[in-house]
Every structure is written in structure tokens, then in C-alpha cells.
Amino acid sequence: MAGNRWIRPEVYPLFAAVGVAVGICGFSLVRHICINPEVRVTKENRAAGVLDNFKEGEKYTEHSLRKFVRNRSPEIMPSLNSFFTSPDRN
Known part of the structure; x- marks a missing residue:
């Protein structure tokens, strides 16, 4: 009953917009963590200063x-x- 109330065709564009925004944020997060030269995740790299x-x-x-x-x-x-x-x- 609750799924019938929340998942209606009128809500699909909202889901799509939120999905695209989350995808862009996720892409940016992964890009910055993986290839940004100023971000150091491992302890050895952080010790370099x-x-x-x-x-x-x-x-x-x-x-x-x-x-x-x-x-x-x-x-x-x-x-x-x-x-x-x-x-x-x-």
C-alpha cells in the first residue's frame, strides 16, 4: 500500500533528477579521491607532508x-x- 502511494509516474522525473545529482556527486568524489594529487589516503603518503x-x-x-x-x-x-x-x- 505504501509503495503504491510513493511510486507513481509523476515521481519518476524527481527520481531521475536526484539520481543524476547523486551520480555527479559520486563521480566527483571518486575523481578527487583517486586522482587528485593533493589527496592522500594511505598513511605513508600522508607522512610525506x-x-x-x-x-x-x-x-x-x-x-x-x-x-x-x-x-x-x-x-x-x-x-x-x-x-x-x-x-x-x-
């Missing part, structure tokens, strides 16, 4: 998505935006 590993830090920050969007326009739909804002189209 502050390291000057600039090359590893630069490799972490300059990931492939950042390289892909670096020289692109900050628009979601550039062709649609240019269609509506271009004065030469009548």
Missing part, C-alpha cells in the same frame, strides 16, 4: 574536457542563438 608536484597538479587540472571546451563559445546552442540574434536574417 606538502609536496611540490606542480607537473602532477597541472596534469590533474588540464583534463580532456577542459582542453575540449577551452576555445569554444560559452553558449549551449550557438546556432540557435545566432539565428535569433543575427540582424542580417529577416
Whole structure:
């Protein structure tokens, strides 16, 4: 009876939105724990103290998505935006 009340078709978009948000948070958490050069999980690595590993830090920050969007326009739909804002189209 309780499942019938809570799991209705109207609630599916909410489940999907929360699922996507949890997935993004999980991805970020795993990424930062596994490959961030400033995070040290093991005791041996924590004992090393502050390291000057600039090359590893630069490799972490300059990931492939950042390289892909670096020289692109900050628009979601550039062709649609240019269609509506271009004065030469009548």
C-alpha cells in the first residue's frame, strides 16, 4: 500500500533528477579521491607532508574536457542563438 502511494509516474522525473545529482556527486568524489594529487589516503603518503608536484597538479587540472571546451563559445546552442540574434536574417 505504501509503495503504491510513493511510486507513481509523476515521481519518476524527481527520481531521475536526484539520481543524476547523486551520480555527479559520486563521480566527483571518486575523481578527487583517486586522482587528485593533493589527496592522500594511505598513511605513508600522508607522512610525506606538502609536496611540490606542480607537473602532477597541472596534469590533474588540464583534463580532456577542459582542453575540449577551452576555445569554444560559452553558449549551449550557438546556432540557435545566432539565428535569433543575427540582424542580417529577416
